[in-house]
Amino acid sequence: MLTESAEEAGRLLAMNKLVAFPTETVFGLGANALNEDAVESIFVAKGRPSDNPLIVHLADRAQWESVAAELTESASLLLDAFSPGPITVVLPKRSDISDRVTAGLKSVGIRIPGCPIARAVLSAAGIPIAAPSANLSGRPSCTTWQAVVEDMRGRVDAILCKTSAEVGLESTVVDCRTDIPVVLRAGGVGLEAIRSVIPEARMVEQTDANLQLASPGTRHPHYQPVAPLTILKFPANASWPGVLRDEKHELRDEHVSAKLAYCGITRLAANDLIYFESVFESVEEYSRGFYEFLREADRRGASRILCESVPMEGIGIALNDRMSRSADRS
Ligand code: TXA
Ligand code: MG
Numbered sequence: 546m547l548t549e550s551a552e553e554a555g556r557l558l559a560m561n562k563l564v565a566f567p568t569e570t571v572f573g574l575g576a577n578a579l580n581e582d583a584v585e586s587i588f589v590a591k592g593r594p595s596d597n598p599l600i601v602h603l604a605d606r607a608q609w610e611s612v613a614a615e616l617t618e619s620a621s622l623l624l625d626a627f628s629p630g631p632i633t634v635v636l637p638k639r640s641d642i643s644d645r646v647t648a649g650l651k652s653v654g655i656r657i658p659g660c661p662i663a664r665a666v667l668s669a670a671g672i673p674i675a676a677p678s679a680n681l682s683g684r685p686s687c688t689t690w691q692a693v694v695e696d697m698r699g700r701v702d703a704i705l706c707k708t709s710a711e712v713g714l715e716s717t718v719v720d721c722r723t724d725i726p727v728v729l730r731a732g733g734v735g736l737e738a739i740r741s742v743i744p745e746a747r748m749v750e751q752t753d754a755n756l757q758l759a760s761p762g763t764r765h766p767h768y769q770p771v772a773p774l775t776i777l778k779f780p781a782n783a784s785w786p787g788v789l790r791d792e793k794h795e796l797r798d799e800h801v802s803a804k805l806a807y808c809g810i811t812r813l814a815a816n817d818l819i820y821f822e823s824v825f826e827s828v829e830e831y832s833r834g835f836y837e838f839l840r841e842a843d844r845r846g847a848s849r850i851l852c853e854s855v856p857m858e859g860i861g862i863a864l865n866d867r868m869s870r871s872a873d874r875s
Contacts, residue, residue: 546703547694551662554705555669562702563590565679565693567709569660570631570716570733571686571836572693573602573676574701578612584645584675590700592682594765598648599675600633600716603657604667612653612673614639619743620721626742629659631716631733646675656716660709678715683766685839685871688713692840713833714863719746731863767870770839772806774850774872781811781853786818788851806842808835809853821845828855832864839871 548554554564558575561583565574574591576583578601588595601612606624609616613636616624620634638653647653655673658664667674678686681696688710697704717732717739725745728736739746777784804820807813810831812824823838825831835852842850852868855861 547690547706548703549706551665551705551707552669554666554703555671557703558666558670558674559672563587563700564666564703564705565687565690565697565701566663566666566676566705567660567690567707568602568658568663569709569711570658570714571688571710572679572690573663573674574679574697575602575666575670575674575676577670578642578646578673578675581643581645584643587675587677588645590697591677591680593677594682595645596648597677597765598650598654599646599677600654600656600718601642601646602663602667602674602676603655604664604671605629606657608673609636609655610639612639612642612655613637617721619719619724619726619746622742623719623721623726623739624657627734627738629657629664631659631712632656633716633718633732635718635720635722635729637722652720652722654718660711662705662707662709666705683769685768685770685836686715687840688833688836692837695840710833712860713835714860714867717863720749731866733860733863735859736862737858766873768836768839768867769871769874770850771843772847772850773874774839774852774868776868776872777809777851777853779809779811779854779856781807781809781851782814785813786815789818804846804848805851806838806845806847806849807851807853808838809851810855811853821847828859828861828864831855832860835864835867 563586633654633656635654679693687693690706712733717734718730720727728748807819807822
């Protein structure tokens with residue numbers, strides 16, 4: 546069912562239904578975090594691996610006590626600075642929060658969305674809402690309700706068909722259980738911004754085995770379009786169109802007949818080789834349009850996708866992260 550009413554979406558959530566709704570990052574697929582069957586239905590609808598924990602969404606900060614055992618000092622500082630907004634803080638969980646929500650971890654991620662539509666949904670529901678991104682597991686996230694319909698038609702009770710996605714990439718996930726917070730996933734709030742509040746905050750390292758284990762979701766395939774994706778290092782014209790040629794500088798056979806899709810902030814020098822492109826005015830606009838570009842490339846039957854990376858600053862860190870996960874077929 547499609548609905549345009551945030552209040553109706555909230556009421557359905559309170560009745561343990563499964564409802565997709567917009568946020569300022571990406572669409573979420575919500576269910577009552579306090580009801581195990583409702584939470585279970587999220588995993589079924591998405592085809593999500595059961596070892597990947599869910600973020601619990603709250604209408605306001607005072608609700609933290611319904612899911613977390615403690616609001617640590619670092620979490621409190623980060624929420625003061627960036628919440629409501631695109632940040633998720635990981636806290637020690639309350640013992641009565643189901644292991645289905647947290648994938649058996651002793652911690653729980655909480656987020657208070659900034660988007661007024663999401664807040665209206667959460668207020669109407671009146672309960673904490675567990676919500677992953679509203680895409681089929683492994684696919685690019687959804688930043689339009691039409692994309693949610695593509696993935697979730699027939700799998701959910703309702704889709705709130707209003708569009709938000711001012712950020713376009715997911716929240717920054719920060720483990721705040723220790724004095725020095727660790728960013729587990731880059732996102733809408735940049736690392737520099739987090740360090741302006743807590744200078745010691747650090748980014749999780751790929752080699753940091755314990756922390757990788759602490760954020761299981763980062764292990765699974767993510768954000769993948771049907772067509773294989775190749776990253777062109779910023780600025781793209783430095784490797785373009787050379788990237789299409791072999792050692793003898795001839796166009797590789799696989800590219801001669803390819804339907805190439807391109808997105809980036811640089812206009813390509815020889816864009817007659819491109820079948821479908823999106824050139825964005827800024828890194829922020831690129832971040833907002835990235836997932837929809839991947840989906841549109843698939844809709845148009847692109848056989849290969851080229852994406853330009855961006856400088857590693859601000860939301861560019863998150864955009865580069867999503868791009869490399871989209872490209873990773875291992
Ligand atoms: O912006 C967002 O965060 C969106 C919107 C809907 O709020 N949600 C989202 O959820 O991106 P999802 O499930 O697609 O990604 C959640 C990420 C996963 O990488 C998961 O492993 C991590 O957050 N996560 C959730 N709970 C965690 C916890 N207790 N400890 C460590 N990582 C956690
Ligand atoms: Mg996701």
